[in-house]
Amino acid sequence: MPTIFDLVTSKEIATYYSEVNSNRIPYLGETLFPARKQQGLDLSWIKGAGGLPVSLMPSAFDAKATLRDRIGFSKVETEMPFFREGMSIGEKERQELLKVLSSANASYYQPLIDRIYDDRATLVSGAQVVPERMRMQLLSTGTISIVANRQNYVYDYKFNPNHKETLLTDDRWSQPDSTPVQDIQRWLDLIEDETGTRPTSAIMTRKTFNYLLGNASIRLDLNPIGGSNIIMTDSMLRQYLQAKLGVNVAVYNKQYKDETGASRLFFPDDVVTFIPEGNLGNTWYGTTPEEADLMNGGTDAQVSIVETGVAITTVKEPHPVNVQTIVSEIVLPSFENMDNIFIATVN
Structure with missing residues (x-):
């Protein structure tokens, strides 16, 4: 009999997301700023006008803040924007799963699993919104601004006035x-x-x-x-x-x-x-902590990568029995042109 840990995994969620979104019409910004990946994400790789590195305007010390802002990041760490959000399976869903998992017939539990997958896929869809907001800010203002929680981060691309x-x-x-x-x-x-x-x-x-x-x-x-x-x-x-x-x-x-x-x-x-x-330019994805530290195994966490650099992580929780799903990304566009x-x- 399968368990919740067998069915709700990062690999299964990633496969479900990819299948459901196989015919997704890309955002305009995706066609103008193609996605690329590199290890880490140093600002020196992110280019603005004249191929020069993008600078981050001064902010508060210990620049790590929980944000509720117009870009939609849950956290900003050091100099690069880091986005992370998670979901757990609720007690009601868990009880429904316990009832149907006793059956060996997948047709009984698959609709409920698909509903759980669909909820988690919305996290990945939300992760896709983040770089599009950035790209459109660049195209309409020449800068990227993240403002919330008494913090004001402005990525200055040195746009020609x-x-x-x-x-x-x-x-x-x-x-x-x-x-x-x-x-x-x-x-x-x-x-x-x-x-x-x-x-x-x-x-x-x-x-x-x-x-x-x-x-x-x-x-x-x-x-x-x-x-x-x-x-x-x-x-x-x-x-x-x-x-x-x-x-x-x-x-x-x-x-x-x-x-x-x-x-x-x-x-x-x-x-x-x-x-x-x-x-x-390019939409640069960096290596999230989940990808860098958890993907090689040795923990209860499983990590899969979709959309070039969006990490889906599932973590087993023994008490209460649960699976937490975390979606994270480090992303910033360059603007060489x-x-x-x-x-x-x-x-």
């Missing part, structure tokens, strides 16, 4: 007389003049995209005879921007739930980021 602009009130894209095409042309020219690389794509939310859909100058350019009467569609605007400016638009409205349960956009409204072709992007706040 000349590659960032906030439009004046009269020029904001929500204003009827705004000229977004001329704005975009100016920003693209600036990047090309300074770097020799011209951005080819823009990232914005649906709200920001709608400013362009309703813009009077764009509508008039598309229909000089009666611009105000034109029925503008997403497809028409995308084709127009590609033909006029050579820019492909990614409308990124994907959301997540923060620590309070509120829905949040990964990429903020009223910001547009222009990026060149190719990778912008940062000099070739432009960030605009348009409203």
Whole structure:
């Protein structure tokens, strides 16, 4: 007869997660910052503008704090962000398991096991949210900020201030007389003049995209005879921007739930980021303590790695009889191609 320790293991949870998420659509940031792995995670490996190491802004001594912040880390240790969260099987689930495990027929206990696996898989899904929030902070601000518990960690990637602009009130894209095409042309020219690389794509939310859909100058350019009467569609605007400016638009409205349960956009409204072709950097995963110290055996803990660097650890607890599941990661993106992007706040 199988026991709870036989069925709820890191390997089984990792296999379940991989099967369930085999057709998962990747986050936008995953395609722009591919995942890579290295032993440990020294800041000297994490590159910002000009290939220089990223610096951590000064903070309090003994920088180890339990956090409830907008990035979602449960802990920050030394200079690198370390994320860890766990779950235990509740007493009710354990009693249900005891009842069904007495049967040799897996069809009786497998639905309950799958439900337990599904709960644990949400921890891994949550771990995937963390680097996407980081990548989108970089793309919309040029920095990563973790603020909570009287601690303020800012990863300074030395973003070029000349590659960032906030439009004046009269020029904001929500204003009827705004000229977004001329704005975009100016920003693209600036990047090309300074770097020799011209951005080819823009990232914005649906709200920001709608400013362009309703813009009077764009509508008039598309229909000089009666611009105000034109029925503008997403497809028409995308084709127009590609033909006029050579820019492909990614409308990124994907959301997540923060620590309070509120829905949040990964990429903020009223910001547009222009990026060149190719990778912008890498998403670097380090070696978590669980992977470094527990994976070789010799303990009651079992460790499996998914999604390049997310560690799933299961630990046997003899009293009360239980299995604790812990998901952890050390992760930070690099941004080697940062000099070739432009960030605009348009409203």
